[in-house]
Amino acid sequence: MAQVAISNVAKAFGTVKVLHDVSVDIADGQFVVLVGPSGCGKSTLLRMVAGLETVSGGTIAIGDRVVNHLPPAKRDIAMVFQNYALYPHKTVEQNMAFALKLRKTDPAVVKERVKRAADILDLNPYLKRYPRQLSGGQRQRVAMGRAIVRNPQVFLFDEPLSNLDAKLRVQMRTEIKELHQRLKTTTIYVTHDQIEAMTMADKIVVMRDGRIEQIGAPLELFDRPANLFVAGFIGSPS
Numbered sequence: 001m002a003q004v005a006i007s008n009v010a011k012a013f014g015t016v017k018v019l020h021d022v023s024v025d026i027a028d029g030q031f032v033v034l035v036g037p038s039g040c041g042k043s044t045l046l047r048m049v050a051g052l053e054t055v056s057g058g059t060i061a062i063g064d065r066v067v068n069h070l071p072p073a074k075r076d077i078a079m080v081f082q083n084y085a086l087y088p089h090k091t092v093e094q095n096m097a098f099a100l101k102l103r104k105t106d107p108a109v110v111k112e113r114v115k116r117a118a119d120i121l122d123l124n125p126y127l128k129r130y131p132r133q134l135s136g137g138q139r140q141r142v143a144m145g146r147a148i149v150r151n152p153q154v155f156l157f158d159e160p161l162s163n164l165d166a167k168l169r170v171q172m173r174t175e176i177k178e179l180h181q182r183l184k185t186t187t188i189y190v191t192h193d194q195i196e197a198m199t200m201a202d203k204i205v206v207m208r209d210g211r212i213e214q215i216g217a218p219l220e221l222f223d224r225p226a227n228l229f230v231a232g233f234i235g236s237p238s
């Protein structure tokens with residue numbers, strides 16, 4: 001696993017600045033949630049950690065490497081999106097194996113990693129099925145399986161549950177936390193849902209308009225919000 005250090009990071013699209021001097025330290029194995037209203041810059045920050053956006057200022061380090069100029073494939077991260085876009089013409093097993101095959105991984109290793117992911121995620125009964133034959137929760141598990149098989153140092157989640165119904169969201173929250181307790185992979189999880197943040201995070205980063213309002217453990221934010229924005233955001237029902 002690895003620590004992640006986001007130091008004084010800024011981002012501009014053309015002349016529009018969307019992130020200002022953002023610093024977050026994420027310890028090895030920690031589960032950190034970035035939370036804030038739509039448009040505040042959560043996805044942009046996560047995509048910069050993933051290497052999908054360039055960094056306009058500051059540095060991002062994963063482990064002991066500054067990764068600002070490393071392409072996504074060299075960063076040892078795996079990302080799970082809201083629209084997890086499984087390959088429709090591949091089975092569950094093939095979906096999970098694909099990224100490893102692209103990287104010319106030894107077939108025996110591919111087999112072992114896919115088996116392990118299927119065990120962890122209870123996907124064994126569905127390995128020969130196609131995505132259209134799965135429920136929303138099962139598809140989400142396959143998306144996580146594709147991330148797990150790569151044995152990344154860091155997991156990045158961008159609102160992975162927002163397409164699921166309320167009941168399934170609660171269940172998947174628990175499953176993702178259990179997965180984290182089992183694998184202890186350093187995780188950055190983005191959501192606009194404060195309940196998700198409060199129940200899942202070791203540490204919450206509250207963002208607004210491209211800036212950090214407060215960083216702290218869930219109870220700390222609840223007991224001692226730094227300002228009215230944090231108090232209102234954390235205290236309001238989702």
Ligand code: ADP
Nearest residue numbers: 013016018036037038039040041042043044045
């Ligand atoms: P969040 O994920 O918190 O909803 P985003 O990171 O997606 O917010 O967006 C932050 C801001 O950056 C928004 O104002 C958005 O319109 C802008 N933005 C995001 N991506 C781009 C882009 N590729 N080009 C221009 N502006 C962008």
Ligand code: MG
Nearest residue numbers: 042043044158
């Ligand atoms: Mg977003």
